[in-house]
Amino acid sequence: MGQDSPLQGRRILVVEDDFFVAQSLCGLIEEAGAKIVGPIGWMDQALKYVESNSDAFDCAVLDVDLHGEKSYAIADWLAARGVRFVFTTGYGADALDPAYAGYPRCEKPFDPRLLFTALAPGAA
Known part of the structure; x- marks a missing residue:
């Protein structure tokens, strides 16, 4: 995928609590030419990270359920700053x-194509 990927050169924060899912997701994203930030698997750690490292990533992938906690506080923080997330x-x-x-x-x-399209700059 690499050079013609819409994710080429992007820095993508991965917030995922399942090690194997995170590993697979990070592999897909790296194959698309993006740099991984994380992964982070706990709600409180992820929220602290985004609050103090807002310039370290361009967009994010958020697992809805992180060890029983919803990731909505992270989503709210990202949305308030116009940071694209899925x-x-x-x-x-x-x-x-x-x-x-x-x-x-x-x-x-x-489905990597759907994920990449959703994360791409300018996606609807």
Whole structure:
């Protein structure tokens, strides 16, 4: 994928609590030419990270459920600053609180094309 990928050169924060899913996701993103920031698997650690390192990443992938906590506080922080993000979940659309249903979402297992399109600069 590399050079013609919409993610080429992007810095993508990965917030995912499952080691194997995070490993797979990071591999997909790196193959697309992007740099991984993280992964971070805990809600409080991820929120502290974004608050103190806002210039370290261009966009983010957020697992909806992080060890039983919803990642909505991170999503709110990112959205307030215009940082593009995609929710990921192993469940359907019903897994998201209705207030967050308008944000991009990819279900696990990932379709790399959908994930990359959702993360690409200028994506709708």
